[in-house]
Amino acid sequence: MLTRRTLVATALAAPIAAPAIGQARQTEITVYHYQNDRRGEAFKDIIRRFEAANPDIKVTDVFKTDATITAELQAALAARRPVDLGTVIGIRVQFYRMRTPAVAFDEDPAQAKWLENYLPNFLDVGRHGGKIYAVPYAFGTPMLYHNRDLVRAAGLNVDAPPRTWDEVIEWAKRIQAQSGIPGVAQIHGSNKFYGTMLMANNAGGRYVSESGDRVVLDSPEALAGLQLWQDLAVTHKVMPIANDQQWTAAFLGGRLAMYITSSALLRQAVDSAKGRFELGVAQYPLFPGRTQRRVPNSGGTFMLFSPPGPRREASLRFMAFLSELTIANEWSRESGYMPLMREPLRDPAMQSYVESFPYVRPVIAQMPDTIATETWNHPNALQAENTVATLIDDLWAGKGPASQLVPEAVRRANAALSRAN
Amino acid sequence: MTALAQGDLAGLGSLAPRRQRFEAAPYLYLAPLILLLGIFTFWPLLHTAYLSVTSWNLNPGVPVRYVGIANYEDVIDSDLFSAALWNTVVTILVSIPLKVLLPIPFAVFIWSMGSRGEIYRTVLFLPTMISFVAVSVAWLWILSPLGGYLDLVLSSVGIKLPPLLTRAETALGTIIGISTWKIFGFHVLLFLAGLTRIPHRLIDAMRIDGASDGVILRRLIWPMLGPTTLFVLISTVIFTMQQVFTPIDMLTKGGPSNATTNLFYVTYQYTFMNFSVGQGAAATVLLFVFLMIVALVKFRLFDRFVHYR
Amino acid sequence: MVRLSASSRAIGHAVTATLCCLILIPMALVALTAFKSQPEVYSALPWPQQPTLENFRRLFAVSFDVYLWNSFATTILRVAGQVLIAVLAAYAFARFEFRFRNALFALVLGALMIPHSLTMIPIYIMVVELGWFDSWAALIIPNLAFPFGVFLLRQHMMQFPKPLIDAARADGASHWKILWRIIVPNMGPAIAGLVIVAFIECWNEYFWPLLVTDSDKMRTIQIGIRRFLDSEGVDSFGPLMAGVTLASLPALLVFFVLQKRVMDTFVSSGIR
Incomplete structure (x- = not known):
C-alpha cells in the first residue's frame, strides 16, 4: 500500500530522474554475449554492480558460445524474443544493420555522450551514414x-x-x-x-x-x-x-x-x-x-535492438556504465580484451596492472595500429x-x-x- | 513418399476387404502421433517450402519478398552446393558396403556363436551409446597432428601423423571412418535381431537335406534378412547422414576446400551462417528431392534382389 | 544355429576381436586421459602416472551436475512418451483396417525421411510463441512423435501370432486389453530395442537443446562438452576428455541394464 509520504516522494522525484517510475516497475533488458567461465563471471560482476547503482533496471544476460552466437541472436530476433543488446562479430555488423531491427546508439545524440570515451578508430566498425550501430566491448588484437x-x-x-x-x-x-x-x-x-x-x-x-x-x-x-x-x-x-x-x-x-x-x-x-x-x-x-603495421581487430561488438521507450533508455544507460573508464579498464583486465577507451593509462588501476602484468604492454602498444574489421555490405x-x-x-x-x-x-x-x- | 510407402506396403500381402461399420478406435490410437507429426513435422516442412521462393531473413521488421525460383538458381549454380552434392553421393556409395553390407558377416558370425557371442555384440555396440559430440571430440584429440594421441605415439617411432582432417584428400574419408566407427555396431545389432527371428527348425531341416553353410546363408539367411537390410539402408542414408552433421560441424566445418560438406550441412550453412533463409529453404527442398530419388533407387534394387528370391 | 567351419571361425574371431580392439582402445584412452594432469595429457603413456580428478573438478565448476540432471530427466520423460505414442500408433496400423490407413502410414514413413534439420527454424519459432522456450517442454514435446518407433513396432506387431489375438477376442477382450495384456508384454525385445534407440537419439541430441534452451539451468550435457571446445581459447584436452567420459557414462550404464533385459527376453522368448 502506498503511504502519502511515498506518493509525495515519487511525485517530487519524477521530474528530476526520468526513470523513477521504474522504481515501482523495473525495466528489464536482455543482453546476449559469448563470455563464459572467467570472463562470464567478470561480466556478470559488472552487471551486478550496474544493477546496484541502478535499482530500476534489471539486466538479464544470455550466454551463447562464440561459434553460435551470430545464429542464436538472429534466431532470437526472428522469434521476437526480447533482445536489447546483442553481440555481433565485426564482419557481421553491416549485415545486422541491414537485415535486423538494429538501431544506432546515437540516434538521439544526447543519450550517447558516452561514445566519446571510446577510441575513434574502434568505433569505425559500426559506422554507417554518420551513425554508430556497433560499439566494441570484446576486441582483441x-x-x-x-x-x-x-x-x-x-x-x-x-x-x-x-x-x-x-x-x-x-x-x-x-x-x-x-x-x-x-x-x-x-x-x-x-x-x-x-x-x-x-x-x-x-x-x-x-x-x-x-x-x-x-x-x-x-x-x-x-x-x-x-x-x-x-x-x-x-x-x-x-x-x-x-x-x-x-x-x-x-x-x-x-x-x-x-x-x-x-x-x-x-x-x-x-x-x-x-x-x-x-x-x-x-x-x-x-x-x-x-614500416607500418595494419591489424584489424577481432572479436565482438554490441548492437542495440531495443524498441523505443524505457528499454532503449535502460540499454543506453548500461552502455554508458560500461564505457566509464574504470569499469572499461576493469573489464579489459579481467577479460584480457584490449582496453577500448582513450588513454586507458589515465586510470591508476590500469597503470599498476600494466606494471604487474607486462604481457599486456605489447597489446597496448599495438592499439594505434588497429584498423576496423572489414565488413560485408552485402546481404x-x-x-x-x-x-x-x-x-x-x-x-x-x-x-x-x-x-x-x-x-x-x-x-x-x-x-x-x-x-x- | 508415396513410392516409399508402396514399396513397404507391397510386403504386407493383400488387405482384407474394407469394413462396413465405422470404427473410431484406430483413429483414437493414431491421434497423438498424427497430431504431433502434423504440427512438428509437416507444417514446418510446408513452411520451409514456402520460404524457398521468398527472400527473407526471418526478421519481423523485414518484409518477405517473393522471388520465384531465384533461390534455386543461386543454390544450384554455387560451387558449395555442387561440392555438397558430390560429397553426399560419394558418402552414400562408400557407406553401403561399409555400413550396410559389412555388418552382415559379423552378425552371422556372432549369431553362430550363440550366447558366447554376447561379448562381441556388446563391445561392438558400445560406440552407438556414445554421443556424436563425445565421439567427435575424442577423435579430434586422437587425430590431431599437433600433440594428438596418435601423433604422440607415432612420433616416438619417428613417423609424422598427416593432418587427416585438414587435408582435402583425406578429410571426407576420415569423417566417414569416424561415423562408421560410431554406427557399425548398431547395424550389427539390427542384423542380429533379424537373424534371431529365423526359425531353427528351418535351418535344421535344410541341414538334414544336406545343404552346406554356404547354401543355408544364400538361400535362407540372406533372404530372411531382407526386411532388416531395407531398414538398415534407410537408416544409413537418413539417420547416419543427419548425424554426420555433428562431426562435420565440430571437426571440419565443411572444409577444407569444401571436401566434407554435405547436403545437410549446406542447408545449415545457408540458413544459419548466412541467414539466407530462402536459399537455405531452397537447398532443403533440393535435399528432399535428392532423398526421394535415393529412396526410389533403393526400393527398386531391393525389390529386384531381395524380395523375389 | 549355423555352425561355421573351424577355419571360418578362426578368421571370424581374429577379425571381430580386432574390431573390438579398435573400439575399446580409443574409449579406454579417453577415459584414462580424463584422469591425467595437464602436462601428462601430452604424454604418449596411455595411463596417468599421478591420477587426478582435476579435470572433473573443472567441469563441475561450470555446473555439469545441472546439465547431467537435465539430460537425464528429459531423456527419460521423452523416451517414455515416444514409446507410448508409438505403441498406440503401431497397434492401429498393425491390427486395424480403416480408411486412409495406407495414406497415414505413408505419412509416417514420409516423416521418417524428413531430417530434423529441415524443420528446425519453424519449430523454433513455434516453441517460442507457445512460451516453451528454455523449458523441458521445448526439449520434450516437439520430439514426441517417433516415426521410426512406429515403423519398428508395427513390423513386430504384424508378426504377432494371430491365433492368440483371435482367442482373446473370442473371450471378449477389448482392443485396449489385447494391446496391453497380450501384445505389449510379449514384445519385450522390440520395445527394449526401441527404448535403446530412442535413448541414443535423445541423449545424443545436440542441435535442438542448443537452440531451445538458454540458461545454465536448462542446458544438457552435450552442450556442456561443446562449451569447453568453444571457449574462446580451448586450453587442453584434459577437461574435454573428462566431459566426454562423464557424458558417456550414464548412457553406457543404461545400456548395460537394458542390454540384460534384451538378452533375457531374447533367450526366453517362447513366442517369436
Missing part, C-alpha cells in the same frame, strides 16, 4: 605468442623477438630444425575470414572492397600477403596445416613454437603456460618491406566467403602460386556476389 623455452633451446635471443615476418620464418626454421616442433601458425577464424583479412591488411591490401560488396584480394598487396601465407606452409614448411582449435591446444600444450592469435587469449595463455613453459608475447610481425556473402576459404585451403595444399589461384577465385567469388539477391 593479434599477438605473436611464443614459447621462450623452445626459442632458447634453439640458440636464439629470447629478448629480441621477431619484428618482421622474415624474422618469424627464420626463428620458426631454427626451432623446427632443433626440436622438431612445428614453427608458427596464425588464427584464421570462421570461414578463414579473419586470417585472410589480417594477411591482406598487413600487406597493405584489403579482403572486401570499401563498398563492401566485392572481393578485392587480387590487388598486388593482398596477393603478396596471401603468397606469404602459402609460403609458410609450402615453401618454408614451418606452418602445420590444422585448424584454430588444434593450433591453440597445441601451442598451450607446448607443441607449437609460435602462434599468432587474439590478445583475448592472454589470460588463459598465461594460466596454461604456468609450470609448462615460459610464455612470450610480442607484437604482430611487420610485412616485409613495410549474401556466404558463397564468396566460402570460395575464398577454399582458395586458402588450396594455397596451403600447394595447388599453385597465389598469382595463379587468387585471381580465378576472386572472379568466382565476385560472380556469386553479383548474382545473389
